[in-house]
Amino acid sequence: MERRSFPHFSVITLRWKDNDVYGHVNNVEYYSFFDTVINDFLIRVGGLDIHDGGVIGLCVDSQCTFKKPLEFPGTVDAGLRVGKLGNSSVRYEIGLFRAGSDAPAATGRFVHVFVGREDRRPVPVPDRIRAALEGITG
Structure with a gap:
């Protein structure tokens, strides 16, 4: 995947604490970057109400392939696209x-599965979020 494969980007500033004793960003931080680009998109573009909305997204699967180290100081351009959009889930x-x-x-x-905040049962992807996700489908 190259940069041009991604229709949406968020710039994430690396922090001193992101580096580990080996002088590069620790692997656990990469998953935090995934969460950041996804949830920033859902909130800003899709209108997800993380505080009071009746629907939330739960992560049911994630995977990362490391190719080159990242290191502080600097920034990360986090690219995002939708690989598959289902009834209640998105990859x-x-x-x-x-x-x-x-x-x-x-x-x-x-992978997110959208569920009711109270009962944690799968629900259809809300219309506004679905429209936003369709806009970045690869």
Whole structure:
């Protein structure tokens, strides 16, 4: 996957604490970057109400392939697209890029199932969120 494969990007500033003793961003932070680009998109573009909305997204599957290290200081361009949009679920595809690089430092997938906040039972993807997701379907 190259940079041009992703229709949506969020820029994430790396923090001092992201590095580990080996001098690069620790692997657990990559999953945080996935969460950040996805939820920023859902809130800003899809109108997801994380505080009071009746529907929430739960992660049921995630995976990351590490290709090149990232290191502080710097930024990460987190690319996002939808690989599959179902009735109540969505599979996101993510690419993490160093600023100015066309080749990803990491790629991954992340699957949300939308559920009712109270009962945690699957529900259809809300219309506004579905429309936003359809806009970044690869």
